[in-house]
Amino acid sequence: VQLQASGGGLVQAGDSLRLSCKSSRRAFNLYAMGWFRQGPGKEREFVAAVSRSGARTLYADSVKGRFTISRDNDQNTAYLHMNSLKPEDTAVYYCAADRLIMSAPLHIDASEYDSWGQGTLVTVSS
Numbered sequence: 001v002q003l004q005a006s007g008g009g010l011v012q013a014g015d016s017l018r019l020s021c022k023s024s025r026r027a028f029n030l031y032a033m034g035w036f037r038q039g040p041g042k043e044r045e046f047v048a049a050v051s052r053s054g055a056r057t058l059y060a061d062s063v064k065g066r067f068t069i070s071r072d073n074d075q076n077t078a079y080l081h082m083n084s085l086k087p088e089d090t091a092v093y094y095c096a097a098d099r100l101i102m103s104a105p106l107h108i109d110a111s112e113y114d115s116w117g118q119g120t121l122v123t124v125s126s
Helices: 026-030
Strands: 003-006 009-012 017-023 031-038 045-050 057-059 067-072 077-082 091-099 120-125
Touching (some): 003 091, 017 031, 017 091, 017 120, 031 067, 031 077, 045 067, 045 077, 057 067
Parallel strands (some): 009 120
Antiparallel strands (some): 017 077, 031 045, 031 091, 091 120
16 A cells, blocks of 8 residues: 655644545555654654554554544545644654554554555654
8 A cells, every 4th residue: 555644844842733644545444554753863663553443543652642543544544633742753754554454453563564655754843
């Protein structure tokens, strides 16, 4: 599945931003979706994941309560709503697709994901 991430930009601490991940394939609902990020000089890390139907979500502790992942299967798009942004949220954000059966647990390991978008840069100034 081909993915196109967008929505990044330069914001101030405390601001909100919404990232989008558009899939070009009609089989979008066969994939769980995840967001990862890689900050300057850091390893890529898990941010959030959403199940195929959107009913289940999973978050990294660092974003829990501030970020919300969602999806619209009719629009073949996943979203990451980011509130109360902090300078440490500065990173390139990547969306990824994980081919899973409906009841399978969501993955936090990037190696489990099959397809990746190109990344969108989020910069949070203090």
